[in-house]
Amino acid sequence: NAGVTQTPKFRVLKTGQSMTLLCAQDMNHEYMYWYRQDPGMGLRLIHYSVGEGTTAKGEVPDGYNVSRLKKQNFLLGLESAAPSQTSVYFCASTHPGSYEQYFGPGTRLTVT
Amino acid sequence: GEDVEQSLFLSVREGDSSVINCTYTDSSSTYLYWYKQEPGAGLQLLTYIFSNMDMKQDQRLTVLLNKKDKHLSLRIADTQTGDSAIYFCAESKGGYQKVTFGIGTKLQVIP
Numbered sequence: 001n002a003g004v005t006q007t008p009k010f011r012v013l014k015t016g017q018s019m020t021l022l023c024a025q026d027m028n029h030e031y032m033y034w035y036r037q038d039p040g041m042g043l044r045l046i047h048y049s050v051g052e053g054t055t056a057k058g059e060v061p062d063g064y065n066v067s068r069l070k071k072q073n074f075l076l077g078l079e080s081a082a083p084s085q086t087s088v089y090f091c092a093s094t095h096p097g098s099y100e101q102y103f104g105p106g107t108r109l110t111v112t
Numbered sequence: 113g114e115d116v117e118q119s120l121f122l123s124v125r126e127g128d129s130s131v132i133n134c135t136y137t138d139s140s141s142t143y144l145y146w147y148k149q150e151p152g153a154g155l156q157l158l159t160y161i162f163s164n165m166d167m168k169q170d171q172r173l174t175v176l177l178n179k180k181d182k183h184l185s186l187r188i189a190d191t192q193t194g195d196s197a198i199y200f201c202a203e204s205k206g207g208y209q210k211v212t213f214g215i216g217t218k219l220q221v222i223p
Contacts, residue, residue, distance in 0.1 A: 031209055033168075040120075041215060043200070099160050101211060
């Protein structure tokens, strides 16, 4: 049981480049989330999904897109990366009625 | 709107008790949490308390909730160097389990 995994662990992008971050969970969770963590700002919710084929905006969705084509995967896309998107990105999952979110180890992204 | 506030830094000596404080604004919060983040790792749930409880104890951890003042605290007894981490206070209202996090308190344990 791997829990929540994230790919890649680290990435450096140039401004304007695109990339996709992959989150996978093997716990059959319905709900999945993408957060970004910045110094002095805690974790902020980017997008979330409450089931396969559904997505919704969180607190800071601009500049990001997401897809949940399979229940176990939640993809976060940056179409045109900006330095302001330099951050550590965390994925989490849970199931309805649970009090706990399970977090992945994070992806450290630097945009130069 | 929803807001969770906590201090940035706390330093304690090994063996002492640590108390990390948090205030929140949303009176309809259902669950309040303490998550722990060790360097280079994701967040891990440390403990939680349901909003109709005043206190929860789990081994060295004691959570106190004052609903009237919207104040949550985490006490770690006999603090060890392995407790050095960032501790996040958080709250949720159920629904889709969207969680609002504080900025995190960095706990430094001095040997």
